[in-house]
Amino acid sequence: MSERNKFLEPVTRENTAVVLVDHQVGLLSGVRDIPVGELKHNVVALARAATILGIPLVVTTTAADSMWGPTTPELVETLPTGQKIIDRSTVNAWHDDRVREAIEGTGRRKLVFAGVSLEVCAALPAISATAAGYDAYVAVDASGTFSQTKREAGLLRMQQAGVIVSDYATLMVEALADNASPEAGPCYAALDMPFAVLVGQISAAYQA
Secondary structure (H helix, E strand, C coil): CCHHHHHHCCCCCCCEEEEEECCEHHHHCCCCCCCHHHHHHHHHHHHHHHHHCCCCEEEEEECCCCCCCCECHHHHHHCCCCCCEEEECCCCHHHCHHHHHHHHHHCCCEEEEEEECHHHHHHHHHHHHHHCCCEEEEEHHHCECCCHHHHHHHHHHHHHHCCEEECHHHHHHHHHCCCCCCCHHHHHHHHCCHHHHHHHHHHHHHHC
């Protein structure tokens, strides 16, 4: 597939997996480029919407029992029953054989990454996946980092490497594809965009 076609091919339920990297209590405490409450909301919404759409999740931590602590409880509570969280030591999640094999096991060629920090935990595996021939996306609003400078540097590096940057809701709505789908209502509810919730309430009131 040419570089141009890679960017034009849509994200779908069938070709995409979501990789959540290091949304851990210790790392979240240092996030400064996005309000931590908003970041937690966004990654939870991403995980919920992906699950509703049947998009597989790969979830990983680093040094959970020592340096950075467990996955934030808000995310743990929303993960599918039986979802494994892979704890590793490598800085780049792609360099852990178990993480990479879990991604390969999904059979999906488009990978949506989100992580804390953006420029390391999301960017490095996304860049490595791109080098390995995958189409890597980063949901920037479901990722966070420790300064605005680090955010800007991470975004530039990813774009230079051919990683596609987007936001969590756009990627999931693109995968949804059809608002007549039975999953549309639950998907929008999971995305929890305030305006969409309001519109849904207004529509329900008119139909009553």
